[in-house]
Amino acid sequence: MKKSVALTLLSLTAGLLLSACGNNEQPATEAASQPAAARKVVVGLDDNFPPMGFRDEQNKLVGFDIDLAREAATRLGVDVEFRPIEWSAKEAELNSGRIDVLWNGLTITEERKQHIGFTSPYMENHQAIVVAANSPINTKADLAGKVVGVQEGSSAVQAVEKEAEITAALKELKKFGDNVTALMDLSAGRLDAVVLDEVVGRYYIAKRADEYRVLEDHFGAEEYGVGTAKENTELLAKLEEALNAMKQDGSAARISEQWFGKNIVK
Numbered sequence: 604m605k606k607s608v609a610l611t612l613l614s615l616t617a618g619l620l621l622s623a624c625g626n627n628e629q630p631a632t633e634a635a636s637q638p639a640a641a642r643k644v645v646v647g648l649d650d651n652f653p654p655m656g657f658r659d660e661q662n663k664l665v666g667f668d669i670d671l672a673r674e675a676a677t678r679l680g681v682d683v684e685f686r687p688i689e690w691s692a693k694e695a696e697l698n699s700g701r702i703d704v705l706w707n708g709l710t711i712t713e714e715r716k717q718h719i720g721f722t723s724p725y726m727e728n729h730q731a732i733v734v735a736a737n738s739p740i741n742t743k744a745d746l747a748g749k750v751v752g753v754q755e756g757s758s759a760v761q762a763v764e765k766e767a768e769i770t771a772a773l774k775e776l777k778k779f780g781d782n783v784t785a786l787m788d789l790s791a792g793r794l795d796a797v798v799l800d801e802v803v804g805r806y807y808i809a810k811r812a813d814e815y816r817v818l819e820d821h822f823g824a825e826e827y828g829v830g831t832a833k834e835n836t837e838l839l840a841k842l843e844e845a846l847n848a849m850k851q852d853g854s855a856a857r858i859s860e861q862w863f864g865k866n867i868v869k
Contacts, residue, residue, distance in 0.1 A: 643682040644838070646672050647702035650687040654806035654862050655708040667802070667862040671725070672706045674854055675845040694718050698832050704842070705830035708802065720833045722843045724826035725855070727869045730762040731801035732818040733808065735789060740796060743820045747772035749795035752785035754778070759798045762822035783807075790814055798822055801867070809864035826869070 648656040648668070656666035664685050676683035688696045696702050697719065711721050734740045740749065746769060753759040755778040764770050777794065779785040785797045786807055801817065808815045829846070831839045849855040856866040
């Protein structure tokens with residue numbers, strides 16, 4: 604009986620030891636997995652918004668914001684994954700945790716601030732006025748009696764129409780399906796000017812500097828920032844720090860000049 608009891612006790616003791624080892628292993632496994640998850644940041648974007656983020660001829664994601672995000676990820680020591688999303692559902696994608704960051708020409712607004720945490724602005728975008736390189740137009744006032752092109756449904760339409768006096772003085776505010784067609788009409792002399800996002804305008808102008816120029820005058824400004832879920836304050840602070848360092852050491856300016864031919868980083 605004593606031998607049997609001793610064996611039973613030994614068996615129970617071994618079971619308890621194994622159980623204890625198992626309990627110790629689980630947190631260790633979980634702890635090991637946490638840094639791996641933190642080593643990647645998922646960036647949500649619209650992959651049809653040149654030059655901020657779009658697909659090139661090889662279907663590779665490229666763009667100004669793509670390059671900025673890659674540089675920031677390198678500085679943070681993390682991998683970055685770019686995930687195209689339905690832009691109209693961007694806040695739901697962010698707050699569900701399917702993406703960590705919105706970085707794609709995201710305009711900072713008071714309404715969005717209620718649901719998204721924003722970095723400080725890294726770019727100020729204007730509704731720019733683009734004219735032919737040899738055009739006599741130099742100010743908004745010079746648009747009186749002229750034919751001006753805009754992309755239908757774009758913020759450029761509201762920006763121009765908001766200035767009622769300027770709009771009334773135009774010969775025509777002509778709407779196009781896209782900015783590229785409008786710029787082609789400008790080159791052909793069928794338009795006197797085109798109003799569009801400065802980031803888009805400078806992208807095309809950098810490719811054809813001899814054809815176009817951007818006026819100092821514009822139809823309003825907006826600011827771009829990087830967005831995170833409001834509760835993800837740690838990631839937001841790290842992105843803010845990385846962006847500030849990129850501005851200070853000239854990296855952001857270098858990337859801007861590659862895409863726009865000019866430093867337009869704020």
